[in-house]
Amino acid sequence: MEHHVDLQRRTAAAIERVWPYIYGSREGLASALSIVERCVSAPPAGWRSLISDDHAPVELSVAHSARGPELRLLFEIAGDEPTPSAQHRAALAAAPWLSERFDAQVGRLDQLAPLLAPDDAHGRFGVWLAAVFRRSGAVEFKAYLDPQARGPARAADLVERALGLLQLPGAWPAVATLARRGPALDSLTFLSIDLVDVERARTKVYVSKTNATFEDLRFDAGLAEHGDPERLAAHIAAVTDADDGVLWAARPTVTCLGFIGADPRPKQLTVHVPVRAYAPDDEVAHERVLRALRAAGYPTATMERVVSAFAQRPLAAGSGMIPYISHGADPGRPRVTVYLATEAFETHPPHAGVVPTPVPATPGGDAPKAVRHYADTPITYHPYLQRLAREPLAMPRLALLLLNFQRAITRDFSRRLAQTVARVDDEAVRSILAKQLNDELGDGDPDAAHRLLFDRFVDGMRPFAPDPPPADALAPGEKLGETLEALYVEEPDPWIAVGATLMMEVFGQQVDSFLGDQFRRQTELPPPVMEWLTLHEELEHDHVDEVFDLAELVPEGGATQRVLDGVQALATAGWRFFDDMYARAWPG
Numbered sequence: 001m002e003h004h005v006d007l008q009r010r011t012a013a014a015i016e017r018v019w020p021y022i023y024g025s026r027e028g029l030a031s032a033l034s035i036v037e038r039c040v041s042a043p044p045a046g047w048r049s050l051i052s053d054d055h056a057p058v059e060l061s062v063a064h065s066a067r068g069p070e071l072r073l074l075f076e077i078a079g080d081e082p083t084p085s086a087q088h089r090a091a092l093a094a095a096p097w098l099s100e101r102f103d104a105q106v107g108r109l110d111q112l113a114p115l116l117a118p119d120d121a122h123g124r125f126g127v128w129l130a131a132v133f134r135r136s137g138a139v140e141f142k143a144y145l146d147p148q149a150r151g152p153a154r155a156a157d158l159v160e161r162a163l164g165l166l167q168l169p170g171a172w173p174a175v176a177t178l179a180r181r182g183p184a185l186d187s188l189t190f191l192s193i194d195l196v197d198v199e200r201a202r203t204k205v206y207v208s209k210t211n212a213t214f215e216d217l218r219f220d221a222g223l224a225e226h227g228d229p230e231r232l233a234a235h236i237a238a239v240t241d242a243d244d245g246v247l248w249a250a251r252p253t254v255t256c257l258g259f260i261g262a263d264p265r266p267k268q269l270t271v272h273v274p275v276r277a278y279a280p281d282d283e284v285a286h287e288r289v290l291r292a293l294r295a296a297g298y299p300t301a302t303m304e305r306v307v308s309a310f311a312q313r314p315l316a317a318g319s320g321m322i323p324y325i326s327h328g329a330d331p332g333r334p335r336v337t338v339y340l341a342t343e344a345f346e347t348h349p350p351h352a353g354v355v356p357t358p359v360p361a362t363p364g365g366d367a368p369k370a371v372r373h374y375a376d377t378p379i380t381y382h383p384y385l386q387r388l389a390r391e392p393l394a395m396p397r398l399a400l401l402l403l404n405f406q407r408a409i410t411r412d413f414s415r416r417l418a419q420t421v422a423r424v425d426d427e428a429v430r431s432i433l434a435k436q437l438n439d440e441l442g443d444g445d446p447d448a449a450h451r452l453l454f455d456r457f458v459d460g461m462r463p464f465a466p467d468p469p470p471a472d473a474l475a476p477g478e479k480l481g482e483t484l485e486a487l488y489v490e491e492p493d494p495w496i497a498v499g500a501t502l503m504m505e506v507f508g509q510q511v512d513s514f515l516g517d518q519f520r521r522q523t524e525l526p527p528p529v530m531e532w533l534t535l536h537e538e539l540e541h542d543h544v545d546e547v548f549d550l551a552e553l554v555p556e557g558g559a560t561q562r563v564l565d566g567v568q569a570l571a572t573a574g575w576r577f578f579d580d581m582y583a584r585a586w587p588g
Contacts, residue, residue: 010344011058012036015073017309021302022062022069028137032073034101035131035139039075039094046082050125051075053276053320054346062306063337064298065330067135069306072337074130074144084149087126088117091143094129104141104195111165115158116145116191123149130192141195142202147188153377155188159205160383162191166203170264171257172383173583174223178257179207182575183377184363184568186210189254203259204270208252214244217271220255224269226329231296232271235327235336238291239273240354249277249354254324270328270335276320281350283315285322289338292325296336303338310340318347362564362571367551370567371502375544378510379574384582385514393521397585399465400473402458404581407477408484409504410454414440416488420501423494432550433501453532460529476580483573487566495559498550499566505547507574 012033019029040058043049049057057076062069077094079086092113098104109127117127128144145162147155156179160172179186190206209216214233221227236253237243247253251274258268279285286307290300311321321341328335363373379385388397414437421433442448466473487500515533519525527534554563 007042007056007058007342007344008036008040010342011040011060011073014060014310014340014342015071018060018062018071018306021305021309022071023133023135028133028139031102031139032071032131032133035073035075038097039077039129041078043076043078044080044082044086047079047087049076051128052341052343053323053348054341054343056342056344058342058344059323060310060340060342061337062303062340063132063335064293064296064303065328065335066333069302070135071133072130073133074128076126076128079126084121084123084126084146085119088113088119088121091127091129092117098129098141098195102139102141105197105201106195108166108193108198108201109143109195112145112162112191112193115162115165116147116149118149121146121149122151142192143195144190144192147191152183152187153381156183156383157381157386159188159191160387163203163205166193167262168203168259168264169586171203171205171259171266173579173587174257174264174266175205175207176383176579176582177223178205178220178255180576180579181209181216182572184210184571187252190256192256199261201261202268204256204268206254206256208254210252211246211248212253213246214242217253217255220271221269221329224257224266224329226267226331227269228329228334231334232269232327232329234295235292235325235334236271236273238295239275239288239325240278241288242278247273249274251277268329270326272324272326272339274323275325276323278354279319279322280353281316281319282311282321285319286315289322289325292327292336296327296334298333298336307340312343313347316350318343319350320348362568365564366560367499367502367554367563367567368548370564371506371547371551374503374506374567374571379507379571379578380510380514382575382578382582384578384585385511387582387586388518389514393518395461395464395522395524396466398515398518399458399461400469400584401581402454402461403465403469404474404477404480404577406454406458407474408480408577410451412481412485413504414449414451416484416497417501419489420494420497424498425494426553426555428553429498429550432546432553433498436501436505436546450532450535453535457529457532460525470584473584476577476584479580480573480577483569487569493562495554495562496566496569498554499563499568500570501566502547502551502563503567503570503574505544507570509544 015032043057048055051057051059059074061072077090079090095106099106123146125146130142132140147159163171187208189208192204194201218229221229221232254272256270257266260267275285275288279288293300321343323341324339326337362370364370417437421430421437424430440450488497554560
């Protein structure tokens, strides 16, 4: 119980210290303290809140915008058990109080709860809530939900569905573009909704970016109406002390696109830079706060006073009291937000600063683990395929998908695989690849060659395809085909192609099974037309077993890393292919 009181007291005292420097008086402070009293407490034993580094379930931030600085309070209400579901229940139970006391509009939260706050959640956090203390005296709330509540592999599907529930079905292509490098590098980590009138409520989708480059983030800035790539680059340089290149910190850079009301066009892009990873201590982090404010055209006196009042130790004595500095694209002057951790449970010591080391993009660290990861996180969870499966059967969309597969894969796969067989210098690996090539070529029967069977399949689907196809309808297949040509033929190291083959077989089995389920929903095609699909559904199961054998044969050392590079390149290209297919099937 004392721990609970300490956290409340510490949070309330911090708010009381900084409030006058932000608002010029104590007016409105009572409302903030009532929220702390009702909503802030220590988490249950065994629950490690992700809000702050020391797992305290509370964080303050100060947002600087054209209308002046404003204080925000982020909190996770403690559940009665150390599980995501218990934290969900606690937050949802508090919603009626927020509605009655502050007129929070909780309807959208109730709408999303079954999807993103389920009773059987196995994600990373409960529902987080944030109070924004407006200079007018009003208090507005927003909720943060976990796209990974049903596991990381389902995150994209859940976000796409959530956008549909929020009357934003056309917003997904923009989000997919923000997360264009695929889940291994661009992870969907938060979805937030304003608990205000629907017409002005913002919806934000957050993507955590590993090994992001300045160029990546400049591109991201161009996705939003008010994005400013050069101002964003200036902010990142001020916070990280880097002028360009790659943000190598182990902590990802967190980006988010903001939508207003039911408009699917993104208005805002916000980038949260983990300054604690780049600054060795909070004294240096504070200096970078002031640099970021000056770069955006804001005076620094208010923030200097706030940090001085907030800190309960010398800034140079620890790291993480200032964890993030964000840059938001608003009309006119950008919004700069400085985040402040209470350090209620722990103070982290200073460190050496960021070490420029790439974070591995391929899960697992070796070929067998990478294959197992992608076998357990099927690409069929991609929103394009999930939406195809849940909507009424659309033969024209399936026909265009097959035409793109033909363009990208089947017309050249045997040639590409044959070149890999010829070039790889390992007899055991070559033997398995040669067996798969023999299967592709019909095991000595030209009429059973998979390319010819697939062509027959496509010909049977042509009556359902638009004639001619819409402009750019085959662009996804063209782009994927170019990537495959580069990996299998143009890349001088054949181990890259071996890695790509591992992924081709894993994804092939998953997609073939998916297609089988879809075509069993129709009765219009005769069995001979679908011979390729029937054959591949059976054969790909054998090939996946062979893939695990093949992965075990990859030599240690440089070959392993090159195989992992091929795995990741193909995984990213496959994910992007379905992004492109979605954008053509359901344009934003």
